[in-house]
Amino acid sequence: MTSVARPAPASGRPPAYLQVAQLTKRFGSATVLHDLNLTVEKGEFVSLLGPSGCGKTTLLRLIAGLMRPETGRIVIADRELTRVPAHKRQVGVVFQNYALFPHLTVAENVAFGLTNQRRSRDEIKRRVGEALQLVRMAPFADRSVSALSGGQQQRIAVARAIVVEPAILLLDEPFSALDRKLRETMQIELRHILRDLGITSIFVTHDQDEALVMSDRIAVMNEGQIEHLGTPADIYTSPKSLFVLEFVGLSTRLGGTVVSSHGGEVEVETAFGRMRAPAQFRPGSPVVVAVRPEAISIGESEGDGRNVVRARLTDVVYLGAKTQLHLRGERSGDLIQAEIARLPPGGLPSGSELALTWRVEDTMVFPAPASAAS
Amino acid sequence: MATAARILSAIILALVLIFLIMPIAIVIPISFSPSTIFSFPPTGFSLRWYENIRNADGILRALWLSTQIAGLSTAISLLLGTLCAIAIVRGFIPGGRLVATFMTSPLMIPGLVLGIAMLQAAREIGLRDGYAALLLAHVVVTMPFIMRTVLASLALFDFAMVDAARMLGCSYPAALWRVLVPNILPGFVSGALFAFIVSFDNYPVSIFLVDVRTKTLPIQLLNQLEMSPDPTLAAVATIMVVLTILALLVCDRLVGLKRMAAV
Numbered sequence: 249m250t251s252v253a254r255p256a257p258a259s260g261r262p263p264a265y266l267q268v269a270q271l272t273k274r275f276g277s278a279t280v281l282h283d284l285n286l287t288v289e290k291g292e293f294v295s296l297l298g299p300s301g302c303g304k305t306t307l308l309r310l311i312a313g314l315m316r317p318e319t320g321r322i323v324i325a326d327r328e329l330t331r332v333p334a335h336k337r338q339v340g341v342v343f344q345n346y347a348l349f350p351h352l353t354v355a356e357n358v359a360f361g362l363t364n365q366r367r368s369r370d371e372i373k374r375r376v377g378e379a380l381q382l383v384r385m386a387p388f389a390d391r392s393v394s395a396l397s398g399g400q401q402q403r404i405a406v407a408r409a410i411v412v413e414p415a416i417l418l419l420d421e422p423f424s425a426l427d428r429k430l431r432e433t434m435q436i437e438l439r440h441i442l443r444d445l446g447i448t449s450i451f452v453t454h455d456q457d458e459a460l461v462m463s464d465r466i467a468v469m470n471e472g473q474i475e476h477l478g479t480p481a482d483i484y485t486s487p488k489s490l491f492v493l494e495f496v497g498l499s500t501r502l503g504g505t506v507v508s509s510h511g512g513e514v515e516v517e518t519a520f521g522r523m524r525a526p527a528q529f530r531p532g533s534p535v536v537v538a539v540r541p542e543a544i545s546i547g548e549s550e551g552d553g554r555n556v557v558r559a560r561l562t563d564v565v566y567l568g569a570k571t572q573l574h575l576r577g578e579r580s581g582d583l584i585q586a587e588i589a590r591l592p593p594g595g596l597p598s599g600s601e602l603a604l605t606w607r608v609e610d611t612m613v614f615p616a617p618a619s620a621a622s
Numbered sequence: 623m624a625t626a627a628r629i630l631s632a633i634i635l636a637l638v639l640i641f642l643i644m645p646i647a648i649v650i651p652i653s654f655s656p657s658t659i660f661s662f663p664p665t666g667f668s669l670r671w672y673e674n675i676r677n678a679d680g681i682l683r684a685l686w687l688s689t690q691i692a693g694l695s696t697a698i699s700l701l702l703g704t705l706c707a708i709a710i711v712r713g714f715i716p717g718g719r720l721v722a723t724f725m726t727s728p729l730m731i732p733g734l735v736l737g738i739a740m741l742q743a744a745r746e747i748g749l750r751d752g753y754a755a756l757l758l759a760h761v762v763v764t765m766p767f768i769m770r771t772v773l774a775s776l777a778l779f780d781f782a783m784v785d786a787a788r789m790l791g792c793s794y795p796a797a798l799w800r801v802l803v804p805n806i807l808p809g810f811v812s813g814a815l816f817a818f819i820v821s822f823d824n825y826p827v828s829i830f831l832v833d834v835r836t837k838t839l840p841i842q843l844l845n846q847l848e849m850s851p852d853p854t855l856a857a858v859a860t861i862m863v864v865l866t867i868l869a870l871l872v873c874d875r876l877v878g879l880k881r882m883a884a885v
């Protein structure tokens with residue numbers, strides 16, 4: 249009766265398709281994943297985004313069963329997998345370097361999983377053909393895999409993983425070996441294939457643009473934990489931590505101290521004057537005030553409900569979609585970098601005196617990182 | 623200048639090759655000689671020494687024993703050595719590099735020392751059975767050759783392939799069999815070939831472990847040489863040369879000598 253321990257559905261909703269709960273993984277004395285939780289819905293495409301070494305590959309290998317966690321559990325489609333060996337998990341993996349089998353042809357590589365399932369010869373032939381068709385590699389069926397380009401190998405790796413219809417597909421930086429142009433094509437192509445097949449996928453990347461383009465939701469990882477799990481828009485507009493803010497997208501950030509707090513609004517003293525923001529902090533708390541580039545306008549109505557930074561422009565760095573302004577504060581001489589979406593008509597002469605303004609509602613406040621207490 | 627150097631190096635190469643091949647080449651005509659003494663060039667043609675192999679006391683038995691010992695010790699070394707090499711390369715055991723050095727160390731120990739040590743060890747553990755002691759000693763002798771080639775092959779092998787096979791439904795042993803084995807086959811074949819040959823013509827270790835009933839071929843041949851030095855020995859040697867060439871041809875067919883030489 250107690251053998252099948254189902255996790256209780258939170259607030260009456262049915263349990264998520266993939267549930268990773270309280271997962272901890274250590275290598276010797278180093279704890280690589282701390283008490284990590286992640287839920288993914290059926291058919292969802294979730295990206296794991298984070299800096300190198302934060303534990304993305306480790307999390308994938310734990311879900312795949314290629315490693316054992318110290319504590320925690322993994323459930324897919326109500327099936328408790330924590331103790332199930334890798335080959336019985338029905339989890340598909342596309343490895344970073346593809347890990348194709350060089351002693352087999354393209355078709356034999358794709359057929360590998362079906363052969364293990366002892367499917368009939370006819371069925372294998374049909375499904376391999378369909379999978380190759382799907383990744384547009386049908387003409388290459390009888391080639392040796394070592395005679396393929398990087399993009400072609402990548403397609404075969406995807407075909408080999410999806411042909412067995414896995415319960416979930418894990419992809420570990422599958423595009424990292426491809427050049428930028430090919431990568432962008434493959435991103436869209438892969439996304440279409442997986443959406444059409446309705447395959448639940450977890451995709452590891454440390455490229456934020458890739459994550460923003462492809463994902464239903466993004467899990468931003470830092471030091472073995474998920475700091476924010478949300479839609480791309482959610483991650484961008486209301487990041488849960490300073491780390492998430494800095495890791496995804498551009499922003500202008502000012503360090504300061506909370507001077508007053510009332511009615512769900514705080515006032516923060518910074519080197520560029522007082523800023524207001526919708527947040528709750530105790531007066532005296534060291535914080536960082538931040539704003540996304542789109543919210544900033546230059547020299548416009550300073551009226552009520554807006555924060556203002558007055559500074560002298562020292563440099564303009566044009567970055568394509570964004571422009572970076574290097575500014576020096578009038579009073580303190582502090583340097584900041586503001587990122588704005590577009591320059592005002594007529595441009596900005598270096599050395600000019602600027603007023604940057606943005607709405608109080610668009611202002612974000614985070615606790616200052618412990619190390620930057622100075 | 624450059625041409626002179628090239629001609630000189632060609633001459634040196636030719637001399638070295640002649641020096642290496644000459645003794646083997648001379649044995650072959652001698653084995654077909656009708657005379658009872660080793661004479662070169664031979665004075666006629668006969669197969670009497672090949673017929674004599676059957677009569678010569680114990681040569682066929684020794685040949686069979688040596689083949690068994692070489693085959694079994696190679697197979698055991700191949701299995702244990704490969705599993706051990708995987709454990710070392712994957713870091714399953716602490717101090718793996720040390721273990722690897724230890725397992726290849728019999729290469730650096732003189733055969734005589736190893737032979738005495740093995741004899742002593744067999745006595746200490748009460749291993750009375752001559753055959754078993756001989757086999758065990760030959761596993762020790764062949765292991766380094768297997769370890770060296772398999773470790774070298776594994777260093778180039780991408781273990782993500784094993785993981786990929788597991789995610790496609792293979793248990794770990796099945797994944798090794800279906801993915802690792804085919805990909806390091808050249809290493810296996812060249813290692814096994816070396817190991818077989820090394821065991822087959824090992825003298826210094828075997829001499830301490832043989833008894834009247836278990837004499838390996840090299841020991842039997844030397845006995846034969848002392849008792850009746852006639853071209854029967856040359857006939858046996860010729861057969862071995864032919865068998866070796868055949869083995870090389872089979873290996874070439876199987877995996878290609880180039881790939882074998884690469885590991």
Ligand SMILES: Nc1ncnc2c1ncn2[C@@H]1O[C@H](COP(=O)(O)OP(=O)(O)OP(=O)(O)O)[C@@H](O)[C@H]1O
Nearest residue numbers: 275276280298299300301302303304305306307454
């Ligand atoms: N087998 C292992 N033994 C010891 N430490 C390991 C092992 N595998 C990973 N680590 C450590 O665990 C941490 C997380 O590694 P992981 O490979 O999961 O990072 P990642 O997020 O995938 O990084 P990247 O973006 O560089 O691939 C790293 O500090 C790494 O050094």
Ligand SMILES: [Mg+2]
Nearest residue numbers: 304305306420
């Ligand atoms: Mg990684």
